[in-house]
Amino acid sequence: MMSYISIFFNIILVIKVLLGENPGCELGDSAPSKSGLVTVLEVLKIQMNFWPSLASRFTELQSLWEIYAAENKKKQIKKIRRADAPIWWKWGRKRLLYQIIKGHLRVRSRGVN
Known part of the structure; x- marks a missing residue:
């Protein structure tokens, strides 16, 4: 029922604009x-x-x-940059510990070659 009211309201606004009248509502910076x-x-x-x-x-x-499109491209680049998070943030402590114990993931020590 609500969609019919919305459609009807939009039809009235379109008809007003086509007749040269002010629709009476401001959309702002949408x-x-x-x-x-x-x-x-x-x-x-x-x-x-x-x-x-x-x-x-x-x-x-x-x-x-x-x-x-240029603004959207900038947003996409920011999203891609944020996607590179450490693996323990993605998996959580329990899964990381499980992977280390089972030997699927090797921990590299610093300073040891």
């Missing part, structure tokens, strides 16, 4: 999802065949996509 932005770009590319005036909007959204 960023679009990757799939949403890709879908909008695909639709705009098709619609530009019929409405050449959309070209400026298309280039604006493409530049927004490039900025978003």
